[in-house]
Every structure is written in structure tokens, then in C-alpha cells.
Amino acid sequence: MTAAQWVGGLLVFAGLPFFLLGTLGLLRFPDVYTRLHALAKADNVGLGLVCIGLGIQSGSVALLLKLVLIWVLMLIASATAAGLIAGTALARGLRPWGT
Amino acid sequence: MTELYPFVALLLLLNVVVGMVRILRGPTAADRMLAAEMFATSAVVIVLLMAVVSGNLALIDVALVFALLAALASVTFVGRAWSAMADNGSAAKGENDESGDAR
Numbered sequence: 570m571t572a573a574q575w576v577g578g579l580l581v582f583a584g585l586p587f588f589l590l591g592t593l594g595l596l597r598f599p600d601v602y603t604r605l606h607a608l609a610k611a612d613n614v615g616l617g618l619v620c621i622g623l624g625i626q627s628g629s630v631a632l633l634l635k636l637v638l639i640w641v642l643m644l645i646a647s648a649t650a651a652g653l654i655a656g657t658a659l660a661r662g663l664r665p666w667g668t
Numbered sequence: 669m670t671e672l673y674p675f676v677a678l679l680l681l682l683n684v685v686v687g688m689v690r691i692l693r694g695p696t697a698a699d700r701m702l703a704a705e706m707f708a709t710s711a712v713v714i715v716l717l718m719a720v721v722s723g724n725l726a727l728i729d730v731a732l733v734f735a736l737l738a739a740l741a742s743v744t745f746v747g748r749a750w751s752a753m754a755d756n757g758s759a760a761k762g763e764n765d766e767s768g769d770a771r
Binding site: 615 | 670672673676679680683686687689690696698699701702703705706709710712713716717720725728731732735736738739742743746747750751
């Protein structure tokens, strides 16, 4: 196995805990704002590590750029969703936990 | 490394199954939408892993479509469903207890 294979594989496995902890946060956190925070970790860091890891492993620049494009799309999706959901929740009168 | 990826995909599937609990519990519609968003992210990762495992690189385009749909789904949810419910006058009463189901 080449160095790129190892680095890519390690990045993929490094991304896995973010998904597990994201689900844990989604289940355990007390309100919608804190759950947004937990979910953002899985969406942004977890997917980013997996995409970059798979891209490095593939050894092709075109494939790496395509995977990064998927990641950037999910970044835009999750940032937009988080802002919209948090703003609408505030406008609907849901108070953040502890206030 | 690559031969372990099916197990990673399986672990992510189990992760999704555990995340279903949030959809069952709610309590607000936004919580359920957050869980659905997590499913979309997991689906993208699972499809990408299966693309590498099977060597069928067309699956990467499928993951691209999933990512696009995730953006559209959440924006549509807030823009159409959730804001519309606020306009119907249900916003004023009982927003802070965890018992209301339909909000």
C-alpha cells in the first residue's frame, strides 16, 4: 500500500467518529439550537474528512475535485439550513435552552 | 483499507437507524428535519464509500445529486412548511413546552 492509500484511509476513519458523535448529540442535546450545533459537526467535518480521504486514495485530481465539490455543496446546504431553522425557531418563540 | 469500507458503511447505516429515534420523539418539526438532514449526509457518505468499494464511479454523481437535494429539502421545509405553520396563528400559544406535536 502506498502512502496516499494510508493517508486517505486514515482520513476516512477519522471522519467516522464525527458521524457517531453527531448522532449522539442529536439524540442527547436538549433543544433544537444545540442539536443544530451537533449536526453541523457531522455535516461539515465528518463529510469533509471522508471526501478528502477518498479523493486522496483515488489518486486522481479530477476525482478529488469532484468529491470536494460534493463537500462544498453539503457545506452550503447545512449552513443555509442551520441559519434558516435557527432564525425561524427564534421567530416562532422557541427559547434557547437555559434562558 | 478499502476492504474495511463496507463495514464503515454498515456502521453509518446503524447510525441512521439510531437517529430515527429523534424523528419519533420530535418534539418540534425542526428536530425531525434535522434528523432527516443527518440521514442525507449519511446517505452521501455511504454512496461514496460504495462507489469506491464497487469501483463504479458513476455512484459519485448520485452522491452529488443527494447533496443538492439535501440543500433543497431543508430550504423547502423552512420556506414552505414551517413558516406556513407559523402564519396560521399557532405560533403564539404554547411554544416553549416540549409537549406540542405539530409545530
